[in-house]
Amino acid sequence: MPRREAVIEEEHRQSLLVLLAGHIFQLAAYAAALYHLAFTTTTPQPYHTSGLSGQAWVDELRNGHEDRIACELGVRKHIFNILLAELRWLGVEGSRYVSLEExxxxxxxxxxxxxxxxxxxxxxxxxxxTISHYFREVLDAFTEPDFYNRYVCLPDANAPIPAYILKNPKLYPFFKDAIGTADGTHICCWPSKEERELARDRKGQISHNCLVCCSFDMRVQYAVTGYDGASADATMYAQSRLADLHIPEGKYYIADAGFGTCDNLLVPYRGVRYHLNEWQRGHLRPNNREELFNLRHAQARNIVERIFGVLKAKWGVLIRPVRYSMDIQVKIPLALMAIHNLIMEYDPVESLAAIQDPIEDFYDPAADPEAGGDLAISMIVSEEEIQRSLHRRDEIAQAMWDSYLVELQERENL
Known part of the structure; x- marks a missing residue:
């Protein structure tokens, strides 16, 4: 037994020696690293050493080919200059080292x-x-009421019938009281660990939900952002209606079935063919007033899908989130919608391209996971209002159907 204990003690001593040797080696390596830092790098190495500064690059874009600045910064030269003038009017100035242009x-x-x-x-x-500071400064300026409310605002009750409706015999006079279309859209985001589950939408993606109302000439009239990813469109509308979404009396937005029905929203019939591509591929004709109404409704509502497509195609930040706090992230879409409206007003080439861009509609109310919007609507409107809006829809559908039958008869008589 004494011999075995001696063997164990010797093995333990050797293991301690190995650990001690390893520790001494680590100390030696650390000392060598300190020596290297002390005697071989007496001055820190500069990081930003490019000969092309940010100011020089922006100057190149402003003085170069028109398409170059549009590719890199998303706007044409004259729009860049207009945005500069807006920032100066808002009181934003260049600093000692960073110009307003930069x-x-x-x-x-x-x-x-x-x-x-x-x-x-x-x-x-x-x-x-520096990048984060000035990004936030410009973002704050473009979301200030002095700028934002000049470009994003609801029409008044005396606004004329939109040309998009007035010049389309399939939509006029049936939708003469429509001032635009409304829908929700998900914007990808990068929330904190604590906010992550709140930002998870119905498809399992991380996003915040936004409600957008737009005109038929592709301009945003109202927007609210920052809702949880799983928030329903009807919930956003209900809360906005109680807050600051004041639609003129007698007017309404064309919206999908997920919103529910009320005086200020015109929604399609549920469980009835709606998908635009389905109509186009099959060369089908509507069989009743409900199908005809849904077809015309989808054609009118497609405008809001176009706006979403234009915005997300131009601004990568709407589909690939940047790592800022959520209070900053939810302001980014608002600023870009205001800039979109400015572009539509001052850049006829781009506004025409946006209006003519054929972005298809893939909405189907029968398969809509938010098709329970009536519950949220019923919490803020009376049963009388709901029935009144349903009756209005039936009247419009019947008038459409009567006109459509007359048109078919005239075609047969030719």
Whole structure:
């Protein structure tokens, strides 16, 4: 037994020696690293050493080919200059080291590319802190009421019938009181760990939900952002109606069945063919007033889908989130919608392209997971209002159907 104990003690001693040797080796390596830092790098190495500064790059874009600035910053030269003038009017100025032109360039380049802050910093040869600071400064300016409310606003009760409706015999006079279309859209986001589950939508993706009302000429009239990913469109509308969504009396938005029906929304018949592609592929004709109404309703409502398509195609930040706090992320779509409206007003080439862009509609109310919108609507409107809006829809559908039958008869007589 004494011999075995001696063997065990010797093995233990050897293991301690191995551990001690390893520790001594680590200390030696650490000392060597300190020596290297002390005697081989006497001065820190600069990080941003490119010969093309951010200011020089922005100047190149402003003085170069028209398509180049549009590709890199998402706007044409004259729109960039208009945005500069707006920022100056709002009181935003260049700092000692960063001009106003570069500040705007940082904001637009981030929104166009959705690159991380460190990559934006490499492009502009600025620190991460500088990039973040001026991005937030410009974002705050474009979401201030003095700018935002001038470009994003609801029409008044005396607004004329939209030309899109008036010039289309399939829509006029049936939708003469429609002032636009409304829908929700999901914007990808990067929430904190604590906010992550709240941001998970019905498809399991991480996003925040937005309610958007737009005109038939592709301009945003109202928007609210920052709702949980799983929030229903009807819930957003109900809360907005109680807050600041004041639609003129006698007017309404064309919306999908997920919203539920009320005086200010005109929704399609549920369980009735609606899908535009289904009609187009099959060369089908409507068999009754409900199918005809849904077909015409889908054609009119398609405008809001176009706006979503235009915005998300132009601004990468709406589909690839940037790592800012959520209070900053939810303001980004609002700023870009206001800029979109400014572009539509001052850039006829781009506004025409947006209006003519054929973005297809893939909405089907029969398969809509939010088709319980009537519950949210019923909490803020009376049963009398619901029945009144249903009666209005039936009257419009019947008038459409009567006109359609006359048109078919005239075709047969030719």
């Amino acid at each position: 500040k705007l360039g940082i904001f637009l380049y981030t929104c166009t590319t959705a690159l991380p802050v460190r990559h934006i910093g490499e492009r502009f040869q600025r620190s991460n802190e």
